[in-house]
Amino acid sequence: EQKTSVYIAPNDEIFVLSNVNNSIDLDPGPELVTFGEAITQEWVIQKFSPNGELLWIKSTNLTENNGKATALSIDNNGDIFLGGVYNGFYCPNLGIGCSAVAPIYSSGDLPFISKLNGETGELLWVRTFEGISQIIDQRTIDADLLDIAVDQTTGDASIGGWFIGSLEHTPGMFWNAIGNYEGQRGYIITLNGENGETIWAKDFTGEPQFDHYVQDI
Numbered sequence: 001e002q003k004t005s006v007y008i009a010p011n012d013e014i015f016v017l018s019n020v021n022n023s024i025d026l027d028p029g030p031e032l033v034t035f036g037e038a039i040t041q042e043w044v045i046q047k048f049s050p051n052g053e054l055l056w057i058k059s060t061n062l063t064e065n066n067g068k069a070t071a072l073s074i075d076n077n078g079d080i081f082l083g084g085v086y087n088g089f090y091c092p093n094l095g096i097g098c099s100a101v102a103p104i105y106s107s108g109d110l111p112f113i114s115k116l117n118g119e120t121g122e123l124l125w126v127r128t129f130e131g132i133s134q135i136i137d138q139r140t141i142d143a144d145l146l147d148i149a150v151d152q153t154t155g156d157a158s159i160g161g162w163f164i165g166s167l168e169h170t171p172g173m174f175w176n177a178i179g180n181y182e183g184q185r186g187y188i189i190t191l192n193g194e195n196g197e198t199i200w201a202k203d204f205t206g207e208p209q210f211d212h213y214v215q216d217i
Helices: none
Strands: 002-008 014-020 040-048 054-063 067-074 080-086 110-116 123-128 142-150 157-164 166-170 173-175 185-191 198-204
Touching: 002 067, 014 067, 040 067, 040 080, 067 142, 080 142, 110 157, 166 185, 166 198
Parallel strands: 110 142
Antiparallel strands: 002 014, 014 040, 040 054, 067 080, 080 110, 110 123, 142 157, 157 185, 166 173, 185 198
């Protein structure tokens, strides 16, 4: 098990995000709550009361190497923003079923962000980002989402990370579509907290042979 994020909500409830690759007991109390098998990867969100009582667990199941959850944040209403990367399949409903996603000519990971009801874990919306590999010069697309920050005044969410190749920052609009950059490029995308639409986006470039990424927002 790998703990990815621990977040304390404004009401002192605690959310823990993990990636689980083996069977593990996720209840710190006397009850046994087991998730995961050796051949699968699951993302798990645990919600605890301020005194450490387990309130609920939500999980999703992916075949191995098809994605991971990397970041979690909470807004002032207690709703959850969950981010990570997917590759071929994405399971937005946390255990209700997987949906096929077909990135455009992509052979690497691509970012996603979803918003969940903090009381129930119910999916409110999900946004996946496409990528285009550079077929002419045989370059590939690969990306990561490293952090989420929520503006507690507006409820909007910003994500940051890096990409190689071309990454869709707004529906139908791609960075670096001609593939003229060889290293990792950092990015920040700010999204409307109500519907996940892009408000603004910025990529960071430098000398083509150097890598750049956004680690924290």
